[in-house]
Structure formats: structure tokens, C-alpha cells
Amino acid sequence: MYLYLPIAELPVNVFLFLGMGAAVGFLSGMFGVGGGFLMTPLLIFSGIPPAVAVATEANQIVASSFSGALVHFKRKSIDFKLGLLLLAGGIFGSFVGVLLFRLLRQLGQLDLIISLLYVSFLGIIGALMLYESIGFMRKAAKAAQSGKVVAAKMPGQHNWIHGLPFKMRFKRSKLYISAIPVLAIGALVGILAAIMGVGGGFIMVPAMIYLLRVPTNVVIGTSLFQIMFVTMFTTIAQAGANFTVDVMLAFLLMVGGVVGAQFGARAGQKLKGEQLRALLALIVLGVCARLGYELVATPTELFTIGLAAGH
Amino acid sequence: MKNFITLFQKSLLIPLLAIFLFSSQNSLAQELVTGISHEKIYITSDFTGSEMIVFGTINGIENLIAQGGKNAVLDRYKVVVAVEGPEEPGVVRKKANILGIWINRDNVAFTAIPSSYLMMTSYEEKDENFKNTLEELRVGLDHTPFGLLDAASDGVSIANFRNAVIRLKEEKNLYKEMNNGIHFIADNLFKAKFDIPALIPVGDHVITTYLFEDNKVLSKTSHKVTITKTxxxxxxxxxxxxxxxxxxxxxxxxxxxxxxxxxxxxxxx
Incomplete structure (x- = not known):
């Protein structure tokens, strides 16, 4: 069954895209990640113009982060003050990102920048996650032999971040830290949301844990809270400035995604945390390798037709 | 008439009748009379492409047909039908390997790239003289200028960029030239059936039909087809x-x- 996408202006197979939404939703439910970093490259591989893929994916993330944030709101595991500060940075970043997006598209380098950003971020995050989870699994194996119980490695109490000025108190997170790194992390995630079509959880969550030392029980809820509003803003800004949000495509992905996430969450409960992390790290590195290969392999077609400057 | 009715879809009947009515008039000069199957193509939610049939007849060749039938017509005349989509400006970019990474580097801007171009002819091959005729008329992908104004640049590389446009559009079925695609289904009734691809751009498309004899245009007709979302x-x-x-x-x-x-x-x- 084919459906004509009104904004992307091409017909797509409904079941293929529902299936893609479900598959990525399954992984995101299983690992507790947004899945934008998987979905956007998948959309681009399957022929959706990159500009439409990125903007539409932001719209889909609104749906998944909203339903996730609702759960955390009920559990009271959101630090609103921290979330709002991250959001302030995020809105600024998203605004900059949408403008950058437009400029890069006119310069004809948008696809390159999207690929480079993906390769570098996925490569770094994937490698770190894999390193950490393998290390943890080894320790656990050793401990099992010697009969000791190991706790996950807790990061040290203080780092250079805690020396910065403009300190604020965040009650829910029991933190007293500078506003500067919070705004900066928010802004970085906002820029990435606009350019890469991701929520940015895969960057924000480690940054909050390792740089800001936010307690793990409020990290996910607070990052979902920020992601939800940043992707809302991004969707509206992309729709207004670049006309690249395809509501039909977004809806297909949302429906597939929310269903897939349910099954993923159940499957995820059967695996251990470090196993999940190692598996996710492998997927992240796989996507990274695929995109990296495209950058260096000799393309079969050297030419592309793009929009004229100023359009 | 009854045989014809069974040959075509019902939607073709009225324009066909019009052709026969017109064709009875003016038998002095050779003149094309053409009709099209749709004046509008609607892109609905289940759109995956469509069809467009152009049919026509040549007035003023009754004697020739009486002598040699449609083979005589094909020997003497050439028919070309082109369906051209709205022109749009575009930048064609070529990747180059810089420090191991493939990056868009050289580019050529065209001001008027036809968004689609489908063409059919009544002949198999064209000779040099006829090529020149087509070039003068700017008929055919090889002769469509794409609105390149700046001819000062290196001609070879510009040609590469032009060819790239044609290649990329052909891959999406947006550009297609079919020699011998026009069929004479009766002695003096030809039909050109175009596949309108799924990625066809919306807007006004122009269908032009040319009648040639001895590398000269004898007659030309033009229709407008609007492709629109609905x-x-x-x-x-x-x-x-x-x-x-x-x-x-x-x-x-x-x-x-x-x-x-x-x-x-x-x-x-």
C-alpha cells in the first residue's frame, strides 16, 4: 500500500515506514533512548530527502518524549528547575541550528555536515559505552569468581565544572552548580536536534551524569522534559523556516514507534543493564561505521542536483 | 467506428471524435490535429504514477494514404511528442575527494532545468541533418539548454554537469526519450502513451507535438496538462x-x- 507524502512529494510504502517506526521504537523502548540517531539515517537511506528526514524526525520525537515525560512526571522524577535551564539553552541552540541548517543547505554541504556529526558523535559515544560496559562485565565476572559484590563505578565528587561561577541550587537533584555548563549542554543538544534530527538524549544523559553529576533517578525524566520542548520548538521552527516537516510521514513513524516501544520495553527487562549498554553500543557503532563508510568510499554517482542558492 | 470504440478507453472517445471532425476540413496543407487523454492529473494519496496518451492525425495526406497506407506516412513524415515539466533553477554539484572524504566541491548553476522531460518519436534513428533540426527547435534532452547563461566556463566540464542532470533524472524516470514510441494504430491515427512517473513534479506541463517532413517542421500543436495534488x-x-x-x-x-x-x-x- 502506497501513500503519497504531501511535503516530501513522493509515494512511500506504508508498511515499510510503519515497520521502520516499529523497529526503531522497539530498540528505543528496549534501551530507553529516543532512537532519532537511528531513525534519521534510516529515513535518508530509504530515499527521504535529508532536510525532510531531519525535520520530520524532530516531530516524531515530540510524540515519544511526551509519552515518556508523562510517566516521569507522575513518578516525580523530573527536576523542573534544571530542566527549564537546559531548555533555555536548548531553545537558543535549536534557533541557531535551524538557521545553520538553512545556510548549510544553501551551501550544498548539509548532507556532509549531517554525516560528519553523526560519525563523530556516534563513534565517540558508542566507543565509550562499549568500553565501559565491557569493563563492567569483566569486573563482574572477576567478582563472581572471588565472591565479592561490585557496585557500578561512581564518578568522583568534583571536577572542573564545579569551579565555574553563577552557581545555582537545584533542590530536586541535590546540586549546587554553575548555570554555564547547564546552558551550554542545553544549547549543544538544541543545535544537534535541529541539524541531526535527534532528541539528543544520547549526549545529554552522559553529560548530565558525568559532567553535572545529576543523580541517575532524575536524569532520564529531566532530559525527556527538555527534549520534548526542544523538539517541539524545532518542529515549529523547521516548519516555518524550511517547510520540511511532513506530517504524514511523522504520523506513520509515530504510530509504528509507540507500538514498537511497548514490545521493546518488555524485551529490555529480560536483559541486564550492562548487556543492554553493550548491545546498544554495538548498534551505535554499526550506524557510525555505515555512515563513515559512505564518506570515504568512492561514490557510484559523484553528482547531485540541489536547490539554487537563495531558494 | 465500432472497432475504434473497442480499441480505446471511453475517456478517449470525445477527443477522438473531435479529431475526426476537424480532420475532414482543410485538406490543402499537411496539418497536425492532436488530442490528449487528460487535461489534469490529480495526485491523490495513493498516487504512484499515471498515464498520459497523446493521439493525433495528419490532415491533408489522404492521397498518400490511399496509395501506400501508414507505411508511406511513416516513410515520409516524422512525428515527435514531448511532455515537458515546469523549468526550475538548480545547482549541480560534483563530489571530490578531499583528505579522504568525499565533499561537494565544483558546482554549476543552471537557471532552467526542466523538472521532467518525456519524449517519443515515430522513428528509430535520426540522421545528422535531422539532429540539427531538433537542435534548432531545442527538442530532445541533448538539445535542451537548461538555461546555462555563462558559457565562459570550460565546455567539457559543463557538459559533464549537464549529462549528470540527465542521468540523475533518468534514474527517477523523470527524463525519458523513446524512439519509435509513437504507434500508428490506423493509417492516419497515431498514439503516444507516456508513463507519468511517481515523482512527477506538480505544475503545468506542456505537451508539444511536431510533424516533420524533410527535416522541416510542417506543423506543431501544443497542449497544457496540469498536474496537481488534490x-x-x-x-x-x-x-x-x-x-x-x-x-x-x-x-x-x-x-x-x-x-x-x-x-x-x-x-x-
Whole structure:
């Protein structure tokens, strides 16, 4: 069954895209990640113009982060003050990102920048996650032999971040830290949301844990809270400035995604945390390798037709 | 007439009748009379491409037909039908390997690339003289200038960029030239059936039919076909273009409702 996408202006197979939404939703439910970093490259591989893929994916993330944030709101595991500060940075970043997006598209380098950003971020995050989870699994194996119980490695109490000025108190997170790194992390995630079509959880969550030392029980809820509003803003800004949000495509992905996430969450409960992390790290590195290969392999077609400057 | 009725779809009947009515007049000069199967093609939600049939007859060749039938017509005349989409400006970029990474580097800007170009001819091969005729008329992909104004640049590389446009558009079935695609289904009735590809751009397309004899144009007709989105697709497109920000807000609202519904239905907790 084919459906004509009104904004992307091409017909797509409904079941293929529902299936893609479900598959990525399954992984995101299983690992507790947004899945934008998987979905956007998948959309681009399957022929959706990159500009439409990125903007539409932001719209889909609104749906998944909203339903996730609702759960955390009920559990009271959101630090609103921290979330709002991250959001302030995020809105600024998203605004900059949408403008950058437009400029890069006119310069004809948008696809390159999207690929480079993906390769570098996925490569770094994937490698770190894999390193950490393998290390943890080894320790656990050793401990099992010697009969000791190991706790996950807790990061040290203080780092250079805690020396910065403009300190604020965040009650829910029991933190007293500078506003500067919070705004900066928010802004970085906002820029990435606009350019890469991701929520940015895969960057924000480690940054909050390792740089800001936010307690793990409020990290996910607070990052979902920020992601939800940043992707809302991004969707509206992309729709207004670049006309690249395809509501039909977004809806297909949302429906597939929310269903897939349910099954993923159940499957995820059967695996251990470090196993999940190692598996996710492998997927992240796989996507990274695929995109990296495209950058260096000799393309079969050297030419592309793009929009004229100023359009 | 009855045989013809069985040959065609009912939608072709009225234009066909018109052709026969017109063809009885003016038998002095050779003149084309053509008709098309649709004046509008609607892109609906299940659109995956369509068909366009152009048919026509040549007035003033009754004697020739009486002598040699349609083979005599084909020997003497050439017919070309071109369906051209709206022109648009575009930049063609070529990747180059810089420090191991493939990056867009050289580019050539064209001001008028036909968004689609489908062409059919009544002949198999063309000779040099006829090529020149087509070039003068700018008929055929090889002779469409793409609106390149700056001829000062290196001619060879420009040709590469031009050829790249043709190649890329051919891959999407947006450009296609079919020699011998026009069939004479009767002694003096030809038919050109075009496959309108799924990616056809919306807008006014122009169908031009040429009649040639001895490398000269004897007659030429032209029709306009409007390809347009319809219903929900058109509504969404117009909305997104005219009220981008409000459209964005609606998209966000839809996402929130979907997200909320999923949390209610599946009770994630």
C-alpha cells in the first residue's frame, strides 16, 4: 500500500515506514533512548530527502518524549528547575541550528555536515559505552569468581565544572552548580536536534551524569522534559523556516514507534543493564561505521542536483 | 467506428471524435490535429504514477494514404511528442575527494532545468541533418539548454554537469526519450502513451507535438496538462507553505496527542 507524502512529494510504502517506526521504537523502548540517531539515517537511506528526514524526525520525537515525560512526571522524577535551564539553552541552540541548517543547505554541504556529526558523535559515544560496559562485565565476572559484590563505578565528587561561577541550587537533584555548563549542554543538544534530527538524549544523559553529576533517578525524566520542548520548538521552527516537516510521514513513524516501544520495553527487562549498554553500543557503532563508510568510499554517482542558492 | 470504440478507453472517445471532425476540413496543407487523454492529473494519496496518451492525425495526406497506407506516412513524415515539466533553477554539484572524504566541491548553476522531460518519436534513428533540426527547435534532452547563461566556463566540464542532470533524472524516470514510441494504430491515427512517473513534479506541463517532413517542421500543436495534488494532500501542502508556523504547531499537537494516547493505551509504567 502506497501513500503519497504531501511535503516530501513522493509515494512511500506504508508498511515499510510503519515497520521502520516499529523497529526503531522497539530498540528505543528496549534501551530507553529516543532512537532519532537511528531513525534519521534510516529515513535518508530509504530515499527521504535529508532536510525532510531531519525535520520530520524532530516531530516524531515530540510524540515519544511526551509519552515518556508523562510517566516521569507522575513518578516525580523530573527536576523542573534544571530542566527549564537546559531548555533555555536548548531553545537558543535549536534557533541557531535551524538557521545553520538553512545556510548549510544553501551551501550544498548539509548532507556532509549531517554525516560528519553523526560519525563523530556516534563513534565517540558508542566507543565509550562499549568500553565501559565491557569493563563492567569483566569486573563482574572477576567478582563472581572471588565472591565479592561490585557496585557500578561512581564518578568522583568534583571536577572542573564545579569551579565555574553563577552557581545555582537545584533542590530536586541535590546540586549546587554553575548555570554555564547547564546552558551550554542545553544549547549543544538544541543545535544537534535541529541539524541531526535527534532528541539528543544520547549526549545529554552522559553529560548530565558525568559532567553535572545529576543523580541517575532524575536524569532520564529531566532530559525527556527538555527534549520534548526542544523538539517541539524545532518542529515549529523547521516548519516555518524550511517547510520540511511532513506530517504524514511523522504520523506513520509515530504510530509504528509507540507500538514498537511497548514490545521493546518488555524485551529490555529480560536483559541486564550492562548487556543492554553493550548491545546498544554495538548498534551505535554499526550506524557510525555505515555512515563513515559512505564518506570515504568512492561514490557510484559523484553528482547531485540541489536547490539554487537563495531558494 | 465500432472497432475504434473497442480499441480505446471511453475517456478517449470525445477527443477522438473531435479529431475526426476537424480532420475532414482543410485538406490543402499537411496539418497536425492532436488530442490528449487528460487535461489534469490529480495526485491523490495513493498516487504512484499515471498515464498520459497523446493521439493525433495528419490532415491533408489522404492521397498518400490511399496509395501506400501508414507505411508511406511513416516513410515520409516524422512525428515527435514531448511532455515537458515546469523549468526550475538548480545547482549541480560534483563530489571530490578531499583528505579522504568525499565533499561537494565544483558546482554549476543552471537557471532552467526542466523538472521532467518525456519524449517519443515515430522513428528509430535520426540522421545528422535531422539532429540539427531538433537542435534548432531545442527538442530532445541533448538539445535542451537548461538555461546555462555563462558559457565562459570550460565546455567539457559543463557538459559533464549537464549529462549528470540527465542521468540523475533518468534514474527517477523523470527524463525519458523513446524512439519509435509513437504507434500508428490506423493509417492516419497515431498514439503516444507516456508513463507519468511517481515523482512527477506538480505544475503545468506542456505537451508539444511536431510533424516533420524533410527535416522541416510542417506543423506543431501544443497542449497544457496540469498536474496537481488534490484533497488532503493539496490542503496539507498549501497549509504548510502559507502558514508554516501554524502548521508546525498542528504537527506538534498531533504528536502530543499520539504520545498521550500511547501512554493511556499501553499504560507505560
Amino acid at each position: 484533497g488532503f494532500e493539496q490542503l496539507m501542502y498549501d497549509f504548510s507553505r502559507n502558514y508554516g508556523y501554524i502548521y508546525g504547531i498542528v504537527c506538534v499537537f498531533l504528536a502530543m496527542v499520539t504520545g498521550w494516547l500511547s501512554s493511556v493505551i499501553f499504560k507505560r509504567d
